[in-house]
Amino acid sequence: xxxxxxxHIPFCRRKCLYCDFPxxxxxxxxxxxxxxxxxxxxxxxxxxxxSDCTVDSVYIGGGTPTILSGEQLTxxxxxxxxxxxxxxxxxxxxxANPDTVSSDKLAVLRFLGVNRLSIGVQSFDDGVxxxxxxxHSAAAAVEAVTVAKSCGFDHxxxxxxxxxxxxxxxxxxxxxxxxxxxxxxHISVYGLKVEAxxxxxxxxxxxxxxxxxxxxEDAMYQMAxxxxxxxxxxxxxxxxxxxxxxxxRHNLKYWRYQPYLGLGAAAHSFWQGERFSNTSxxxxxxxxxxxxxxxxxxxxxxxxxxxxxxxxxxxxRTAEGLDYGAFKERFGVDFTARYGAVIAEMTAxxxxxxxxxxxxxxxxxxxxxxxxxxAFLPD
Amino acid sequence: MNTVNIRxxxxxxxxxxxxxxxxxxxxxxxxxxTAREMEDQVLDQMELERxxxxxxxxxxxxxxxxxxxxxxxMLNLIDxxxxxxxxxxxxxxxxxxxxALLVVDAAQGIEAQTMANVxxxxxxxxxxxxxxxxxxxxxxxxxxxxxEIEDVIGLxxxxxxxxxxxxxxxxxxxLEAIVRKIPSPxxxxxxxxxALIFDSHFDSYKGVIVYVxxxxxxxxxxxxxxxxxxxxxxxxxxxxxxRPYLVGVDELGPGQVGFFAASIxxxxxxxxxxxxxxxxRPVREPLPGYRKVTPMVFCGLYPVESSDYDxxxxxxxxxxxxxxxxxxxxETSVALGFGFRCGFLGLLHMDVIQERLEREYNxxxxxxxxxxxxxxxxxxxxxxxIDNPSNLPTPQEIDHIDEPYVKATVxxxxxxxxxxxxxxxxxxxxFKDMKYLDTSRVMLTYHLPLxxxxxxxxxxxxSSTRGxxxxxxxxxxYQASNLVKLDILLNGTPVDALSVIVHSExxxxxxxxxxxxxxxxxxxxxxxxxIQAAIGNKVIARETVRAMRKDVLAKCYGGDxxxxxxxxxxxxxxxxxxxxxxxVEVPQEAFMAILKMD
Numbered sequence: 018x019x020x021x022x023x024x025h026i027p028f029c030r031r032k033c034l035y036c037d038f039p040x041x042x043x044x045x046x047x048x049x050x051x052x053x054x055x056x057x058x059x060x061x062x063x064x065x066x067x068s069d070c071t072v073d074s075v076y077i078g079g080g081t082p083t084i085l086s087g088e089q090l091t092x093x094x095x096x097x098x099x100x101x102x103x104x105x106x107x108x109x110x111x112x113a114n115p116d117t118v119s120s121d122k123l124a125v126l127r128f129l130g131v132n133r134l135s136i137g138v139q140s141f142d143d144g145v146x147x148x149x150x151x152x153h154s155a156a157a158a159v160e161a162v163t164v165a166k167s168c169g170f171d172h173x174x175x176x177x178x179x180x181x182x183x184x185x186x187x188x189x190x191x192x193x194x195x196x197x198x199x200x201x202x203h204i205s206v207y208g209l210k211v212e213a214x215x216x217x218x219x220x221x222x223x224x225x226x227x228x229x230x231x232x233x234e235d236a237m238y239q240m241a242x243x244x245x246x247x248x249x250x251x252x253x254x255x256x257x258x259x260x261x262x263x264x265x266r267h268n269l270k271y272w273r274y275q276p277y278l279g280l281g282a283a284a285h286s287f288w289q290g291e292r293f294s295n296t297s298x299x300x301x302x303x304x305x306x307x308x309x310x311x312x313x314x315x316x317x318x319x320x321x322x323x324x325x326x327x328x329x330x331x332x333x334r335t336a337e338g339l340d341y342g343a344f345k346e347r348f349g350v351d352f353t354a355r356y357g358a359v360i361a362e363m364t365a366x367x368x369x370x371x372x373x374x375x376x377x378x379x380x381x382x383x384x385x386x387x388x389x390x391x392a393f394l395p396d
Numbered sequence: 397m398n399t400v401n402i403r404x405x406x407x408x409x410x411x412x413x414x415x416x417x418x419x420x421x422x423x424x425x426x427x428x429x430t431a432r433e434m435e436d437q438v439l440d441q442m443e444l445e446r447x448x449x450x451x452x453x454x455x456x457x458x459x460x461x462x463x464x465x466x467x468x469x470m471l472n473l474i475d476x477x478x479x480x481x482x483x484x485x486x487x488x489x490x491x492x493x494x495x496a497l498l499v500v501d502a503a504q505g506i507e508a509q510t511m512a513n514v515x516x517x518x519x520x521x522x523x524x525x526x527x528x529x530x531x532x533x534x535x536x537x538x539x540x541x542x543x544e545i546e547d548v549i550g551l552x553x554x555x556x557x558x559x560x561x562x563x564x565x566x567x568x569x570x571l572e573a574i575v576r577k578i579p580s581p582x583x584x585x586x587x588x589x590x591a592l593i594f595d596s597h598f599d600s601y602k603g604v605i606v607y608v609x610x611x612x613x614x615x616x617x618x619x620x621x622x623x624x625x626x627x628x629x630x631x632x633x634x635x636x637x638x639r640p641y642l643v644g645v646d647e648l649g650p651g652q653v654g655f656f657a658a659s660i661x662x663x664x665x666x667x668x669x670x671x672x673x674x675x676x677r678p679v680r681e682p683l684p685g686y687r688k689v690t691p692m693v694f695c696g697l698y699p700v701e702s703s704d705y706d707x708x709x710x711x712x713x714x715x716x717x718x719x720x721x722x723x724x725x726x727e728t729s730v731a732l733g734f735g736f737r738c739g740f741l742g743l744l745h746m747d748v749i750q751e752r753l754e755r756e757y758n759x760x761x762x763x764x765x766x767x768x769x770x771x772x773x774x775x776x777x778x779x780x781x782i783d784n785p786s787n788l789p790t791p792q793e794i795d796h797i798d799e800p801y802v803k804a805t806v807x808x809x810x811x812x813x814x815x816x817x818x819x820x821x822x823x824x825x826x827f828k829d830m831k832y833l834d835t836s837r838v839m840l841t842y843h844l845p846l847x848x849x850x851x852x853x854x855x856x857x858x859s860s861t862r863g864x865x866x867x868x869x870x871x872x873x874y875q876a877s878n879l880v881k882l883d884i885l886l887n888g889t890p891v892d893a894l895s896v897i898v899h900s901e902x903x904x905x906x907x908x909x910x911x912x913x914x915x916x917x918x919x920x921x922x923x924x925x926x927i928q929a930a931i932g933n934k935v936i937a938r939e940t941v942r943a944m945r946k947d948v949l950a951k952c953y954g955g956d957x958x959x960x961x962x963x964x965x966x967x968x969x970x971x972x973x974x975x976x977x978x979x980v981e982v983p984q985e986a987f988m989a990i991l992k993m994d
Contacts, residue, residue, distance in 0.1 A: 023955060207950040208946065208950055210950065231945055234946075235945070235946060238946055255948055255950070256950050271955045271957070277955055279955060285955040285956045285957070285958075286955070287955060287957070292957060292958055294956065294958075315958075317958060323961070326961070327957055327961060330960075330961075330964065331957065362976065362979075365979050366921075366922050366923065366979050367922070367923065368922060381922055381923070383948065384922075384946050384947075384948065385922045385944070385946070385947050385948065386947070386948035386949065387947045387948050387949060387963075387964060387967055388922060388947060388967075390949075390964050391964045391965070391967045391968040391971070392968070394961070394964055394965055394968050
């Protein structure tokens with residue numbers, strides 16, 4: 018059985034103003050050590066699953082994994098390799114921020130077998146970066162990509178955001194052109210969503226945050242969706258663009274309903290039809306593992322109807338969409354029979370299209386994905 | 397009990413003139429309920445009635461009163477609703493009585509609906525006892541109110557009781573007046589049973605509980621009775637009275653008011669207004685019964701979930717059991733699917749039925765805008781009754797259309813006469829009469845199209861007179877009007893359930909307003925939605941609902957699918973009460989938008 022492994026590093030130099038991910042700026046230098054130790058204990062505790070599978074994708078995300086020292090990263094990866102077999106041509110991604118990538122550290126990552134780097138750029142406009150609370154400059158982002166290439170990374174991805182404060186259609190257009198000029202294989206584009214509990218949410222409530230108006234934000238979305246395909250990047254998922262062969266194999270596992278094991282605080286797993294997740298409090302995570310306990314705090318086995326709905330809304334995120342044959346094989350249920358009414362409604366509204374035994378979101382459908390997804394959920 | 401010691405009466409009063417409080421005091425004074433059992437306004441049992449402070453269904457209660465003459469009397473109070481919509485219910489209550497208390501607020505004087513109900517009582521030959529209530533108020537002017545009653549209704553008020561139900565003044569005098577002035581029922585104990593059904597309700601254990609006023613003979617458990625309308629025979633297994641809870645008794649004799657159960661499973665076997673007689677010794681002639689009611693206001697009722705269609709039909713049947721004024725028949729709408737066209741006495745009646753369906757039967761409903769019945773004279777000589785705007789023939793086929801008119805009586809302080817006249821003029825009213833009731837109050841009479849009354853006349857009347865005006869109306873017949881059908885197109889497709897019939901001079905204005913209103917009600921969707929108002933092929937107004945904002949979860953962070961799913965579930969929940977019309981999702985309230993436009 019093939020398995021994807023996700024490892025979460027919940028630390029950052031500084032937390033961005035929009036971020037609601039499990040990560041924090043932590044001054045205590047010893048906490049990193051304790052966390053790596055805890056991770057190694059969790060890996061050891063998951064020896065059963067890990068030894069049953071061959072790992073064909075590893076994704077170390079965060080937070081900012083590259084905030085860890087070369088030694089710490091080495092300890093972690095070596096421990097993982099001790100407990101599982103990572104395929105030779107496995108995809109091995111590490112997330113990085115431009116301010117944490119020195120050529121030394123990238124060399125260590127290459128040596129450990131990391132072959133893909135995902136860099137959080139967000140924008141090439143210093144004013145926009147500052148307003149979002151990013152710690153790096155636009156120049157540092159370009160430099161990071163150059164360094165990564167020189168260290169031998171063939172697969173590089175960057176993240177871009179739109180709808181940020183201080184951002185205009187013109188500045189976003191410049192971001193798109195700057196991104197294309199990097200000649201990398203993969204670009205993710207996310208719209209800003211002001212999440213509850215973030216500094217942005219508080220600023221919005223006190224009217225100290227000015228965001229692009231709806232029409233501007235909409236124009237930026239349209240710009241990205243037309244620009245990258247023109248540059249040879251296929252929109253293979255709602256938020257992701259890639260040159261042929263550069264799609265992120267690890268993320269595709271989520272959308273294709275394939276198993277993955279999440280390690281570290283706040284990590285989520287999907288194994289043998291069960292979804293489970295670890296505590297998102299990394300101090301508690303460390304404590305539990307010191308006591309040799311599993312850090313799992315939530316478990317759920319979705320019933321058949323829920324599982325089918327999940328399968329549908331995940332598959333529909335991708336350009337390839339949902340394959341009727343694959344669905345039937347997994348659930349023993351005919352997709353068109355089960356969801357006939359939804360398919361008819363959404364097709365009439367121009368959100369879904371069908372072709373050669375698969376169903377996928379149209380451009381309209383991608384824009385209003387949530388409405389389509391929600392329709393597949395059981396009542 | 398001998399019929400000589402029985403008194404059957406009801407209370408006629410305008411809303412807020414203190415009927416419920418008075419009823420409570422009577423119950424308390426006669427010890428029918430102990431103070432501990434007393435809840436405020438015991439008679440308004442329906443939750444909805446409590447909330448709105450109105451009486452919808454006639455309720456009854458039996459009081460035992462030891463009078464000053466030393467004898468004990470059985471007093472049956474049959475409650476009456478005070479709203480113009482429920483005139484029919486009033487006549488049901490009155491037919492079971494020999495007398496009525498006319499309760500009038502000592503500060504406010506008589507109101508339009510009170511008058512209507514008094515005239516109904518006089519039609520039934522009832523003895524009327526005027527009661528001037530709320531005399532404890534600083535603004536009370538009992539003498540003026542007495543004079544008004546004499547002038548306007550022509551009742552002798554020399555014996556009127558001055559009372560304050562709130563403080564308990566005059567309660568004993570009222571009870572004495574009931575005993576002395578209201579005649580005892582006449583009836584023959586040995587004659588074959590004749591009893592009038594004035595109400596009923598369904599009990600899931602006992603079947604139909606039939607409310608009757610016995611005229612002759614008696615009814616007791618074990619006897620066979622026959623329903624004269626259906627000729628069906630049942631065996632009585634329980635009889636009782638209202639105190640105000642149902643309490644079993646051995647028998648109900650002539651003049652008595654009470655209930656019986658006879659394992660009647662089918663609600664249709666107990667018709668209000670029908671006569672119950674002895675199954676073995678039936679009488680030949682039924683009692684006069686009730687005037688047949690004609691619903692005046694019609695609307696479509698559709699389940700939001702089409703799977704609820706059968707539940708809706710069952711619920712309507714149950715409600716119809718004790719509400720003969722409610723009529724319904726199946727209809728189909730292109731936009732809304734299968735539902736019912738329902739007829740009501742008026743807007744409040746419609747509102748109440750809709751709310752009872754939603755609350756008591758847990759149904760999610762879509763109500764279309766109410767309309768009256770139009771008589772359409774076609775060019776080929778055919779005449780049709782149209783109770784649904786979407787059934788209106790094409791303009792080419794129509795010679796002319798008649799619409800129902802009412803005689804509306806408005807009583808208002810003279811300061812507001814100008815505003816009432818202005819409003820009535822605007823609503824196509826024809827002025828008929830103006831009469832001073834006293835130095836400060838005026839009674840205005842207009843002939844108005846009923847459709848204007850159900851549209852917003854009453855609301856506007858209330859607001860333009862700061863709530864001082866009271867209104868009563870009765871149907872007087874049909875008149876030709878210049879009417880057209882206003883259609884609404886959503887996304888280019890006509891939506892039948894949104895069509896309305898309007899006066900041609902108002903069509904432009906209402907069309908514009910309706911389109912504007914709908915733009916506010918219909919949520920933004922995946923695509924732009926044009927809203928057009930049209931008369932025939934001519935579009936008279938256009939609005940656009942913009943396509944909605946992008947709505948897609950950007951990132952499936954770290955494989956946390958459960959959280960994403962929960963977000964989607966929440967989103968789905970919020971959408972449930974929409975109706976899919978073509979490709980457009982339309983909220984329930986859109987179908988009533990025309991009523992809420994000003």
